[in-house]
Amino acid sequence: MTTSAIFDYTRVRADFPILSTEIRGKPLTYLDNGATSQKPAAVIEAIDRYYRAENSNIHRGVHYLSEKATDAYESARAKVAHFIGVADADEVIFVRGATEGINLVAHGFIETQLSEGDEILITHMEHHANIVPWQLAAEKTGAVLKVVPVNEAGELDVNAFSELLSERTKLVALVHVSNALGSINPAKALVAEAHKHDIPVLLDGCQSVPHMPVDVADLGCDFFVFSGHKVFGPTGIGVLWGKRQWLDQFPPYQSGGDMIERVDFDGTTFKGIPGKFEAGTPHIEGVIGLAAAIDYVNQLDRQGALAHEHALLVDATEKLSAIDGLRIIGTAQQKASILSFVMNEIHPHDIGTFLDADGVAVRAGHHCTQPLLKRFGVPATARASFAFYNNFEDVDRLVTAVTKMQRFFG
């Protein structure tokens, strides 16, 4: 396998301390990267160093540590901007995660623009985080949620997408890569299609950013969200990026310290972006950890990593497909290294427990995509999701554990 010979995944494994631990006496086979990724030592050490030597509040002290922390925080913003192809770092807003980013756009802005009969266009493969906020916004305003269907392979019906855009559509909210199926959506083309009608597009990049280089300028979208913990950074930190022309129109979302220019009992003037959205002391440690994660990812051979993940996906798909009574859910042409499957007579929940006994961590459940799984006629799936630090032994351990389980249930 030439690609994986170039990308040295043996070396990167050593960067992740948890990968050398054992689970129930078996080497950890971590295939739940879709839920959250593991953290390289560089991230763990950056957070440790921050608390040991650099801890201070930001944007308010004149002392040495506060200036250092402020610098670290703001340079992380610039790093994130560069990482996803944003020219103006002020357009990068730190939030708790993708969920908070979507809620900020839904309840902090779009909702204030909706009237009865307006439409929000989402797709059948959205994560609940990209369904429920829009549903609530629609309920409050009398707007209508429209849903782009998904075909048997788990690909978006792009013709239906175009047909569902109307002059009442106020926003398209779309997942870049499906967390349940792995399907990679043709985001750039869909954004262009929506823009023909001047409709803004929010992309949920939770599952694209960990797998592939992302350039929002090239994608052309108006909003982009992702979560730090899925891209090898800490939990509790995420990013909302939005074009200035939109963010400037948002009223303040939360208010308090750090987001004001001047407060008087007669009234308050607010900072511009990004400060306007970052009320209170932020998750400084999270931002520093996220910056370390981005540094880590940036020094990887990303094309090599992607090719390696793809080779793992192909290997796992081949080997699992050969198992009698196993059905893969999600067979899109363009797929990230996420593999959902169901088995005759064995419920995903039982699969999860069985694989766990062999040290193989997969996700069993609905993956916060209940409407999507309903579309495929299953209440749940087992999902193996690979990162660049997984290897072919991980695939084999998964396949062996599945085969063993099937014999047991036989």
Next chain:
Amino acid sequence: MSDDLHELYQSIILDHNKRPRHYGALTEATHQAEGYNPLCGDKITVFLRIVNDRIEAIQFEAACCAICKSSASMMTEALFGQSVVEGESIRSGLSRILNSNTDSSPGLETAGELASLAGVRKFPARIKCATLPWHTYQAALRGEAKTVSE
């Protein structure tokens, strides 16, 4: 395979999973409820026909894991023909077993087939799978149409 896993999926559980007893909708049910576990999407419907405080018939339908299905199947066998009061003592007996730690197991000897569910205690994430049918049974008795595992 580990001993814990063997204990969880012992042959009696696998047998109930493969050939669930009292399976299917019950015509002329006097009570019925749907139970749902939002965590994993497991879903079960329990049907009862209760006449003069006696469980004359009990059936279930489910889309759920092996633990949930076999627990439901054993439940129907344990409760069939019992009075509602006896049924409650069977239910609370099992509940005591599932909530006990693994060294002390009150009532394990007298629990009959239901004792085989005790293996679930080593798998905290799976206890709700075993209890969902019983919560749903209780909801049906109380006349609630739906219940959600808490």
